[in-house]
Amino acid sequence: MRASLIQVAVDEGESTASRRTRVASLVRDQAGVADLVMLPELWTTGAFAYQRFADEAEPIDGPTHETMAKAASDAGVWLHAGSIPERDPDGSLYNTSLLFSPSGELTAAYRKIHRFGFDQGEAVLMGAGTELRTVRLAGTTAGLATCYDLRFPELFRGLVDAGAEVLLLSAGWPERRRAHWTLLAQARAVENQAFVLACGTAGTHAGVPQAGHSIVVDPWGEVLAQAGAEEEVLTVEFDPAKVATVREQFPALKDRVLGLAAPRH
Numbered sequence: 001m002r003a004s005l006i007q008v009a010v011d012e013g014e015s016t017a018s019r020r021t022r023v024a025s026l027v028r029d030q031a032g033v034a035d036l037v038m039l040p041e042l043w044t045t046g047a048f049a050y051q052r053f054a055d056e057a058e059p060i061d062g063p064t065h066e067t068m069a070k071a072a073s074d075a076g077v078w079l080h081a082g083s084i085p086e087r088d089p090d091g092s093l094y095n096t097s098l099l100f101s102p103s104g105e106l107t108a109a110y111r112k113i114h115r116f117g118f119d120q121g122e123a124v125l126m127g128a129g130t131e132l133r134t135v136r137l138a139g140t141t142a143g144l145a146t147c148y149d150l151r152f153p154e155l156f157r158g159l160v161d162a163g164a165e166v167l168l169l170s171a172g173w174p175e176r177r178r179a180h181w182t183l184l185a186q187a188r189a190v191e192n193q194a195f196v197l198a199c200g201t202a203g204t205h206a207g208v209p210q211a212g213h214s215i216v217v218d219p220w221g222e223v224l225a226q227a228g229a230e231e232e233v234l235t236v237e238f239d240p241a242k243v244a245t246v247r248e249q250f251p252a253l254k255d256r257v258l259g260l261a262a263p264r265h
């Protein structure tokens with residue numbers, strides 16, 4: 001499988017409409033290059049531009065859906081189109097990832113489960129997703145996660161229990177915590193014996209420099225490729241069958257002990 005992670009720059013000053021057009025063209029450029037293309041979290045607004053979420057929220061089948069479904073089918077690729085600020089028909093907001101098939105059908109929508117609560121923005125403005133999402137694509141099973149989710153290993157274990165071999169994380173991770181980003185991506189890959197493809201943003205918005213450094217890690221924890229700090233398309237080739245090989249040769253997942261009792265005092 002060949003995957004291209006498009007590390008979109010989310011600097012202020014570019015309108016949402018023109019960014020959509022620009023990113024759709026980057027996706028189309030992947031025709032014949034990649035089987036799977038990924039975009040970051042909230043790349044239309046930037047993940048920290050909290051004041052824009054309500055104004056720019058869209059329904060699942062809104063303008064980003066329309067543009068990205070067409071880009072996926074024009075390019076003939078699986079497209080993890082990152083996430084949008086979704087407005088549910090009941091008015092509430094969610095941070096929702098969209099995944100399209102090569103014919104442009106929406107195959108999965110994942111509402112981010114762990115909202116970023118550190119600075120009160122996302123956790124106050126957005127609702128929390130409640131359902132894990134896995135998708136069969138290109139002969140493997142992918143599990144979806146978004147940014148802050150990376151800090152919560154139980155979510156990834158849930159995806160692996162549901163059959164995931166490839167963990168797709170779209171993010172808007174800040175430069176300030178870049179060391180955590182690389183470490184956690186490798187940890188999630190090693191502990192789950194799965195590929196991790198983590199696509200972040202570049203640039204600066206709302207005063208928050210973004211980490212970039214999108215990363216692809218194999219089930220043994222080796223970094224197959226990592227981007228730099230600027231906007232970049234990171235293309236990598238990997239064999240999802242390596243998951244079965246690693247799990248067979250070093251069957252640590254089989255040694256899990258479930259339902260540990262709390263300590264007695």
Ligand SMILES: NC(=O)CCC(=O)C(=O)O
Pocket residue numbers: 041047115116146147148149151172173174177180
């Ligand atoms: N958008 C996010 O989820 C930010 C997460 C983050 O900054 C962190 O976990 O650190």
